[in-house]
Amino acid sequence: MTSEQLLRAIGSVDDERLAAVEDRWAFTANDDNISNPHNAEHSSVSKNASGFDRQSRPKVIRPAVWRKWAGLAACVLMLLVCISIPNMLRMGKGAETAMMTERAYDDAGFYDKTDSEESAYDIAAYDTAEESAEAEFTAGSTAEAPASDISIKNAAGAAMEESTESLNDADSLFFYNEDFTEVRLGRTRLKLLTADQFAAYGISVETLSGYVPEQADHLADKVCDASGSRISDADAYDFPTDDPKQKLILVTFSDGTMSLYLPAE
Amino acid sequence: MRQILSDDMIITLYWNRNEQAIAETDSKYGPYCYRVAHNVLNDPEDSEECVNDTWLHAWNVIPPERPNILRSFLAKITRNLSLDRYRQRTAAKRGGGETELALEELEESIPGNSRVEEAISEQELALAINRFLSTLPKRDGDIFLRRYFYMDPTSVIASSYGINERNCLVILSRTRKKLKEHLEKEGFAV
Numbered sequence: 001m002t003s004e005q006l007l008r009a010i011g012s013v014d015d016e017r018l019a020a021v022e023d024r025w026a027f028t029a030n031d032d033n034i035s036n037p038h039n040a041e042h043s044s045v046s047k048n049a050s051g052f053d054r055q056s057r058p059k060v061i062r063p064a065v066w067r068k069w070a071g072l073a074a075c076v077l078m079l080l081v082c083i084s085i086p087n088m089l090r091m092g093k094g095a096e097t098a099m100m101t102e103r104a105y106d107d108a109g110f111y112d113k114t115d116s117e118e119s120a121y122d123i124a125a126y127d128t129a130e131e132s133a134e135a136e137f138t139a140g141s142t143a144e145a146p147a148s149d150i151s152i153k154n155a156a157g158a159a160m161e162e163s164t165e166s167l168n169d170a171d172s173l174f175f176y177n178e179d180f181t182e183v184r185l186g187r188t189r190l191k192l193l194t195a196d197q198f199a200a201y202g203i204s205v206e207t208l209s210g211y212v213p214e215q216a217d218h219l220a221d222k223v224c225d226a227s228g229s230r231i232s233d234a235d236a237y238d239f240p241t242d243d244p245k246q247k248l249i250l251v252t253f254s255d256g257t258m259s260l261y262l263p264a265e
Numbered sequence: 266m267r268q269i270l271s272d273d274m275i276i277t278l279y280w281n282r283n284e285q286a287i288a289e290t291d292s293k294y295g296p297y298c299y300r301v302a303h304n305v306l307n308d309p310e311d312s313e314e315c316v317n318d319t320w321l322h323a324w325n326v327i328p329p330e331r332p333n334i335l336r337s338f339l340a341k342i343t344r345n346l347s348l349d350r351y352r353q354r355t356a357a358k359r360g361g362g363e364t365e366l367a368l369e370e371l372e373e374s375i376p377g378n379s380r381v382e383e384a385i386s387e388q389e390l391a392l393a394i395n396r397f398l399s400t401l402p403k404r405d406g407d408i409f410l411r412r413y414f415y416m417d418p419t420s421v422i423a424s425s426y427g428i429n430e431r432n433c434l435v436i437l438s439r440t441r442k443k444l445k446e447h448l449e450k451e452g453f454a455v
Contacts, residue, residue, distance in 0.1 A: 003371040004352075005387065007364075010413045011344050012391030015337035017398060018414065021407045022336065025425065 183261055190261035197262070269293055272335040279327040286327075287320045294336060298343040304416040305347035305364050306354075315350055319343045344414070363416040370441065371413065390453070397447040401440065408433065409440045 181192045270278075270289050278286035298319050302312035319342045332338035351364050398406045404426065411417045423433035 003368045004348075005390065006371045007368060007413060008345070008348060009387050009390035009394055010410070011341055011348070012387065013395055013398065013410065013414065015332070015334040015341075017395065017406075018337040018340065018410065019334045021410050021414075024403075024407060025411065 190263055193260045193262055276327060276331060276335060279324065280331070287324060290320055290323065290335075290339070291316075294339050297336065298339055301340050301343045301415060302347040305344065305351055307363065311350055311354070312347070315343055315347045318346050322346065340414075363418055367413055367416050370437070390448075393448060393451045393453065394444070396451075397444055400447070401443070405436055405440055408436055412437055 183190045183192070269292070275286055275289045275293070278289060295316060298316045299312055302315040302319075303309070306312050306315065319339060322342050323339060330338075348364070355365075398409065401409065408422055408426065411422050412419065419433045419437070420430050423430040426433070428436075
């Protein structure tokens with residue numbers, strides 16, 4: 001007996017046995033590194049028809065496959081982390097500024113939650129709050145206040161703080177108009193800062209760098225994405241001018257972009 | 266999309282001497298048979314020729330044959346034709362490849378004092394191997410056939426069963442040893 005005889009004899013095993021092996025293993029003609037002229041010609045037909053595709057391979061745990069999936073998952077995770085870190089940093093910076101503003105109010109003794117609770121959220125309420133703060137100042141209730149603008153700031157700031165709180169509920173936020181030049185946050189209407197306002201108030205993009213992208217581009221992006229965007233956060237900031245009435249609202253959209261708005265007059 | 270005929274319908278075409286049978290067989294089993302041939306010959310042109318020879322051979326034997334499992338039937342024809350071609354090709358020089366390795370490996374399964382070669386019936390030997398395979402665990406039997414019927418490289422077999430190649434080689438080595446004992450027990454050694 002020679003090994004070739006043995007090899008040929010193995011070729012005479014039962015058809016059923018061979019078929020069973022093939023069924024368990026799903027013998028495929030498209031496997032691995034064989035350049036098969038039949039594949040180009042017939043792959044879409046014969047592979048499926050004869051059932052020799054990879055999907056019907058035996059259900060065995062293949063460590064290599066798990067390693068591949070684990071590697072892929074790790075890559076996706078890393079990508080997500082890389083994407084979110086800049087946003088987190090920006091958000092952190094924004095939150096820090098908001099906190100400093102709030103602390104400044106507290107330090108000055110002007111931050112009064114009751115005031116803000118009594119304040120309405122729409123622009124009329126804003127005005128009312130402003131007026132009441134002025135009246136309060138006039139009556140001397142804020143003895144240490146150096147100027148009326150601080151009280152105004154207090155009332156307006158409280159209203160903004162309150163509206164900001166309510167804004168964090170994404171469901172309560174929706175866009176006021178389709179090009180995002182006006183946004184309604186809860187019951188507070190905001191208007192997008194225009195390029196003219198930037199100029200008039202002496203705000204440059206550089207001043208706001210880290211908080212807001214270049215307005216024109218940003219707006220264009222928003223308009224393109226109008227139907228799907230949602231706001232993920234909104235923070236009130238001191239307007240970087242001497243105008244105490246102004247409160248800048250930094251709106252963060254769910255895609256990570258941000259816009260600056262002013263309360264509607 | 267082209268309709269794929271069932272094996273029964275293809276066999277009926279052969280029985281009706283309809284040449285469409287060959288086209289249908291080629292369409293359904295061309296890649297499969299090519300793979301079988303390629304594993305033996307490791308040459309695209311030779312493999313392609315073997316596949317074409319397989320269709321001709323099938324045409325010549327069906328009828329009177331009526332294969333139970335057309336796929337296995339064609340695989341056996343392809344394998345035998347490929348081994349013939351391999352033998353012709355390596356008559357002058359012995360080449361490498363999986364077939365040569367498989368032959369070398371099987372040397373150790375040959376009983377020491379075998380019967381006179383001419384007296385050995387291949388059919389008898391095949392029956393003995395069939396009986397041997399039924400004694401093996403399913404996985405070991407599959408690995409054995411994938412190596413010595415389809416002549417798949419051990420690395421490919423190992424990866425498809427989730428084991429390392431070394432492990433696969435050990436399984437094959439043990440199986441060959443068992444085969445030798447089995448053949449001796451069946452009287453293939455004097």
